[in-house]
Amino acid sequence: MKKYVPILARTQLFRGVEACQVEAMLHCLDARLCTYQKGEYILRQGDTLDDIVIMVEGSAHIQKDDYWGSRSILGHLEAGDMFGEAYAAPESGPLLNDVVATDNCAAIFFDVRRVITTCSSACVFHALVVQNMFFAICEKNKALVQKLGHMSQRSTKEKLLSYLSEEAKRQGSAAFEIPFNRQQLADFLSVDRSAMSNELCKLRDAGIIRFARNRFELL
Amino acid sequence: MKKYVPILARTQLFRGVEACQVEAMLHCLDARLCTYQKGEYILRQGDTLDDIVIMVEGSAHIQKDDYWGSRSILGHLEAGDMFGEAYAAPESGPLLNDVVATDNCAAIFFDVRRVITTCSSACVFHALVVQNMFFAICEKNKALVQKLGHMSQRSTKEKLLSYLSEEAKRQGSAAFEIPFNRQQLADFLSVDRSAMSNELCKLRDAGIIRFARNRFELL
DNA sequence: ATTCCTTTGTTGTAAAAACAACAGATTTAT
DNA sequence: ATAAATCTGTTGTTTTTACAACAAAGGAAT
Numbered sequence: 001m002k003k004y005v006p007i008l009a010r011t012q013l014f015r016g017v018e019a020c021q022v023e024a025m026l027h028c029l030d031a032r033l034c035t036y037q038k039g040e041y042i043l044r045q046g047d048t049l050d051d052i053v054i055m056v057e058g059s060a061h062i063q064k065d066d067y068w069g070s071r072s073i074l075g076h077l078e079a080g081d082m083f084g085e086a087y088a089a090p091e092s093g094p095l096l097n098d099v100v101a102t103d104n105c106a107a108i109f110f111d112v113r114r115v116i117t118t119c120s121s122a123c124v125f126h127a128l129v130v131q132n133m134f135f136a137i138c139e140k141n142k143a144l145v146q147k148l149g150h151m152s153q154r155s156t157k158e159k160l161l162s163y164l165s166e167e168a169k170r171q172g173s174a175a176f177e178i179p180f181n182r183q184q185l186a187d188f189l190s191v192d193r194s195a196m197s198n199e200l201c202k203l204r205d206a207g208i209i210r211f212a213r214n215r216f217e218l219l
Numbered sequence: 220m221k222k223y224v225p226i227l228a229r230t231q232l233f234r235g236v237e238a239c240q241v242e243a244m245l246h247c248l249d250a251r252l253c254t255y256q257k258g259e260y261i262l263r264q265g266d267t268l269d270d271i272v273i274m275v276e277g278s279a280h281i282q283k284d285d286y287w288g289s290r291s292i293l294g295h296l297e298a299g300d301m302f303g304e305a306y307a308a309p310e311s312g313p314l315l316n317d318v319v320a321t322d323n324c325a326a327i328f329f330d331v332r333r334v335i336t337t338c339s340s341a342c343v344f345h346a347l348v349v350q351n352m353f354f355a356i357c358e359k360n361k362a363l364v365q366k367l368g369h370m371s372q373r374s375t376k377e378k379l380l381s382y383l384s385e386e387a388k389r390q391g392s393a394a395f396e397i398p399f400n401r402q403q404l405a406d407f408l409s410v411d412r413s414a415m416s417n418e419l420c421k422l423r424d425a426g427i428i429r430f431a432r433n434r435f436e437l438l
Numbered sequence: 439a440t441t442c443c444t445t446t447g448t449t450g451t452a453a454a455a456a457c458a459a460c461a462g463a464t465t466t467a468t
Numbered sequence: 469a470t471a472a473a474t475c476t477g478t479t480g481t482t483t484t485t486a487c488a489a490c491a492a493a494g495g496a497a498t
Contacts, residue, residue: 089358092358096365137353138304141363145363147367148363149283151371155485181444181445192487194448194487196485197447198447200447201447213494402476411456414454414457416478417478417479441497442498443495449489449491451488453484457481457482462478463475463477464474465472
C-alpha cells in the first residue's frame, strides 16, 4: 500500500495534503488495498458500498449490462480517479452500475464514514479532505451533466462531435487519446458500433477529424 | 421572505433544523428572494453562479437550447427543490444550462460560501446544513446517473418505459403525474414528439400503460 | 513466421426515428 | 361565449440507425 502513497497524494481527495500526512491518515481512514485482473468485477450493480474507492493502478469502466446483453458504459476510471462518493450518503441504496477492470489494476478502499467524519485529534488535514471530497462530487456532477449533453444529441454524428470536442477541450489539445476502442465508444454513446464507425469515416473524409486507433485529432 | 420559512424548513438543505432556526439563519446565509413570471429566465447558460438556489413557489425547467433551436430538458424543479449545488466549488466555471420558470415562481438565493463555511458562533445548526448539502449533491448525482440510464436506452419505447417506471417507483405509486407535457417529455428524453406520442399510444393499446394528459398509470 | 484472435471498416437490408402536415380536443384569453 | 392558441394524436414520407455479415488490418501467442 505504501508504494501508492505518492499517487494518493496527487488525487483530488488529498489535494493540499503532504504525502507523509497521507500515509499517516491511511490507518485512520481504514484504507484497504485490493488488486484485480483484467476483466474482473471490482464492484457489482446491486452491491451496497460503504467505501470510497480510489484507483491507484490500471483502469476500469463504470458500466451496466441489461437483460438482452447490450452494454452501456457510463464512464472510465484510471489511476488517481475516485469512485463511490455519490454513495457516501446514508441510505443511498445499492450501486446502479458495475465497475470492471479494463487492465490489471489496483484500488484502495476507504471507509466512507471515517472519511466524512473528522476524527478527534490526530489528523489535522482531515477537514481539508472532507472539503476536497465535497468539491470532487461537485465536479463529478458537472461531468455527468456534460455526458448528458452528449447523449442528448439526436444523431450519431452529433454525439461523436460533442464528445470528441469536449475531450479535446478537457485534455487541452486538438490531438488526444480516448480510453475506449470502437465498441466501447459506441457503448459509451449508446449507438451502434458499425453505424458509428461509418460516421467516423465520413467525418474523416469530410476533413473534420483524423484518427488512428484510439488517437483522435480535430481539424 | 418570511412566509417561505416553513417551506425552507422542509427542504433537504435544512433537514433537522427547526423553522425558527431557519429564520434566524437567513441573514447569516445572505438569503435573497427573487420572483419570476412564467417563461422568464432564472439563470442563463454561461452565467457564473455564487449562490445556491431553492425554489419556494412554482416550478422551473433546467434546459438547454442549441443553435438550431432544438431543446433538451435536463430536469425539473419545484417548490422545495435546490439548484446550483454543483457550482459550489470554486472555479467550477459557468452554468451549462438555463433555468426557466414554467410557472410564476419564487426562488431564494443563498451565498454559497456562507452556506459551506460554518460561521463563528451564532448558527449552531450550520454544521448540519453543510452535511445536508453534501448529501443533497450525492442524491443529485444518483439522479443524474438514473437519467443517463434512461437516455442510454436505444429505442423510444425503452426510454419511455425506463423513465415512467422509475417515476412510478420514485412517487411510490403505479399512478402518478409527470411535470412535462408531450413536447417537454420528448425534449427530456431527447426524442421526437410525434414519434414518442405514437409509441405512447402503442404502449397504451398493448395494455402496458394508461394515460391522460400528464397523468400516467403502469398496468 | 505462422496462426489465431481482436479490432476496425464496409456494405446491404430491415427497422426505427425524424420530419412534416394536419385534424380534433382542450385550454386560455378576450 | 367565442375566438385564438396550445396540446395531442395520427398518418405518410424521408432520413437515419440498427443489425448482420464479412473482409482487411493489427496484435498477440506459439
